[in-house]
Amino acid sequence: MKEKLAYLNNEIKGLPLAESIPLVLKHFSGKKVFSTSFGIEDQVLTHYIAPYAELVNTFTLDTGRQFAETYEVFQRTQNKYPKLNIETFFPDAEDVKQYVSANGINGFYNSIEQRKECCRVRKVVPLQKAITGAELWVTGLRAEQSDNRSDMQLLEWDEANQLVKFNPLLHYTLKEVEVLIDTYNIPLSSLYKKGYLSIGCAPCTRALAEGEPFRAGRWWWEDGKKECGLHIHQDKNY
Template sequence: MQYLLQLRSAFAELSLPEALRLGTTLFPGAVCFSTSLGQEDQVLTDIIARSGLPVRLFTLDTGRLFEETYATYERTVARYKLPIDVFFPKAEAVQELAARQGVNGFYESVAQRQACCGVRKVEPLARALRGARVWITGLRAEQNDHRKSISVVEWDADRELYKINPLLHWSYEEVLAHLRQYNVPYNPLHDQGFLSIGCAPCTRAVEPGEEARAGRWWWEQSHKECGLHLQR
């Protein structure tokens, strides 16, 4: 509780880089940032790199990402000269999933889609977070109703770590302004209406007036989370 209050106070009183630096001071060598290489995460990568913060960066490769996402990964590593660890799903688990519900079985039901996300995202995330005490994310409240209910700093009881969402109250316009100001590389699909980018078979462009994550699992009426940011 003491650290939770310290971190919440820091994000209320300090600049974003200063608040993140406090987190790395409180938990040396145990702060990580999960990047999906989307616009929000590119902002945080830029801030971490320019501030020289000792934060471990990682990303999840589900095996079904857009080619543009892989290109963004390469451009980002080249630009910032920072390692971004890549975590893949377990091959045996993917084979078992495909045998059980087919290669594209996620289209058939919410349960089958969540099973796919579990194998390709949730389990690799658990491995990526091993040893971490602080997990930084690029979540924003504007993205959907679920994210309006979370806090900038939370205690994730399931994973037993502090979860920090530094951009939670940023607007999309603020994200774009930062990308322009610092010439941050970003996925070109964003310019084609893809506000939230995940696996290629599960992502479409967003129509005018739709929320940012409407293009994810568009065939479902709700459930616009894959499980990474839902407490069990």
């Protein structure tokens, strides 16, 4: 696998999305998945993955605490790309019930531990169901989103999930992503123009103030790295 990923990383380096995505897809014969939260990066990838809908299982995680605007752009995306079947994964109702009973409906504000547990129940567990059996996972991660993503590779082995993670937009700037949105008239959440550059659950996301870093609007009451556990960057051990 190490040699295969090194070869492919070299092959797709500098290629536009219209070329890198189909090239990578054809090199993996097993189950391939694409996760979308309907943010700007995922919307761009949806546009380029839609022609290969039969090859990729596209899914989203509905945590039960989404913005109304997220559902609105979900519908517009389905309308624009009718051949793309976006499967929705929900948290287990009993898990949510137990969390709320123990911590309160908004217990995630109380501590980092309670917030991470909410993310685990509402995001991480459903994600594991969505990617079960997958060989390749396509994501919308970009290096400039946070410092702990700066040393990632376009294609890398995800040890925790035992699959290959493909990050086609890794080296794209936000401006370049915005240009693609405008060029192809790709549906975009109305929250984006209001300063919500990284959109998660409604209680845990706010608009960015001018000059704030990309992830500052997520879990703004916490200090340190702003991750929910879906993408844990680890030392790669092929």
